[in-house]
Amino acid sequence: MxxxxxxxxxxxxxxxxxxxxxxxxxxxxxxxxxxxxxxxxxxxxxxxxxxxxxxxxxxxxxxxxxxxxxxxxxxxxxxxxxxxxxxxxxxxxxxxxxxxxxxQPDRNRTPQSAPPPQALRPTVQNLLDTLGVPAYVVTRRLDILGWNRLATAAFGNWAHLQPGERNLARLIFLSPEARGRFAEPDRMAAKIAGVLRRNAGKSPEDAYFSSLIRELTQKSEEFRRSWAQHEVSCGSVGEVVRMRHPLVGEFDLVHEPMALPGGAPMRLNTYHAEPGSRSEEALRMLASWEMERQD
Missing domain, CATH: 1.10.260.40 (lambda repressor-like DNA-binding domains)
Structure with a gap:
């Protein structure tokens, strides 16, 4: 990437x-x-x-x-x-x-003068590790701060990336490997661009947001097209995301995002499969494979 x-x-x-x-x-x-x-x-x-x-x-x-x-x-x-x-x-x-x-921007806000946080509180990482579903935490800029083993199984091994590369927008627009994990990558890319647009509107003075947008605009024709549409999205609660994995093929995960209180704005993204479905079995197989690979 x-x-x-x-x-x-x-x-x-x-x-x-x-x-x-x-x-x-x-x-x-x-x-x-x-x-x-x-x-x-x-x-x-x-x-x-x-x-x-x-x-x-x-x-x-x-x-x-x-x-x-x-x-x-x-x-x-x-x-x-x-x-x-x-x-x-x-x-x-x-x-x-x-x-x-x-x-009508909030006049009490001050421009961000330092990079966003690059680490989670240990208690939040502990929470991720105890969840029985793929889960990760992102900043408003969509930087990935933490994840669990099941997220690695579903989305790829983000531990191999440099911290500055762990960003959902960079991954979907600039990494063919990460993009290949989604069965409907164009749809996912449009959704992420919409979330990024919405979040950027909350902090238009943030130089770190504009640096990311500048980078994606320079490197991705698809991002330029998506960004020009001016679509906004908060990430649909309960949205079904179709995944693709070389071991188990295609399977569906239900996305449930939620805000984390305290400190800088962060969002916990969880994904679960419908009970008793083929997707649940596929996720169980991936979890077992990931445990064996890391042990």
Whole structure:
């Protein structure tokens, strides 16, 4: 897998929040047609989707007011206006939250001046080791901080990677070996890009986020395409992930993510197979093989 960007190559500033807001609103407006929202369509359109004035009409605000928001100036907008725009654009709950974070960032946040944590509390690692399902912990940047044996069996041996390479986005976009563990890699890549977009919106000033995005943009055409879509996702609870393994073939795991309290934002990701299923048997075989390999 290509090496991550060296510390000297890191950018010194975070994402441009206003540029992100402009691009996000335009991308959401472009996916709507007049007939989708019961508006008449007049004349040929130079670009797909609704015009600004049509969106403003749907939201019940003036054109100038909406145009200012789409130019990246949302700090003075009321919650009611943002809700009206979100409703007019037919945003999901995740997209609406993303819009609010970009339009009205928390002024009490301070830019991150140090790398994210690279180790788990021993108690969290102990928890991972006692779980009877594949599990791992990631930061908001999707850096992998800890995992258990079953995660190694299902996803690959991350212990062989350098700490800077242990990142879900780097693995799915830059490592053919890691990507090959998923039976639907394109779907997984799009999901991870959406999670990364959502998390970056929470910390647009974070230079370490922008360095990762810069690296992936430079090295992966697929990431460039996914990132340009401006999709946002928090990782679906209960989503079925189809895995592929050379020993047991394809099997399904159910993804259950949960936030870990205390300190820097971290998320515990667990995966289980449906009881009594062929996937459960496949996971049991992988667990037995991994125990024998490590003993």
């Amino acid at each position: 290509p090496s991550p960007v060296a510390p000297d190559d890191r950018v010194t500033a975070g994402l441009d929040r206003r540029a992100e807001l402009r691009a996000f609103l335009r991308s959401r407006r472009a996916r709507l047609r007049p007939e989708d929202v019961s508006l008449p369509s007049y004349g040929r359109r130079r670009v797909p989707g609704l015009r600004r004035e049509e969106l403003a009409q749907l939201a019940g605000v003036s054109y100038a007011y909406y145009a200012r928001l789409e130019q990246g100036y949302g700090e003075t907008m009321s919650a009611e206006v943002l809700d009206a725009v979100a409703h007019a654009l037919r945003l999901t709950e995740e997209e609406r939250d993303h819009l609010v974070r970009l339009a």
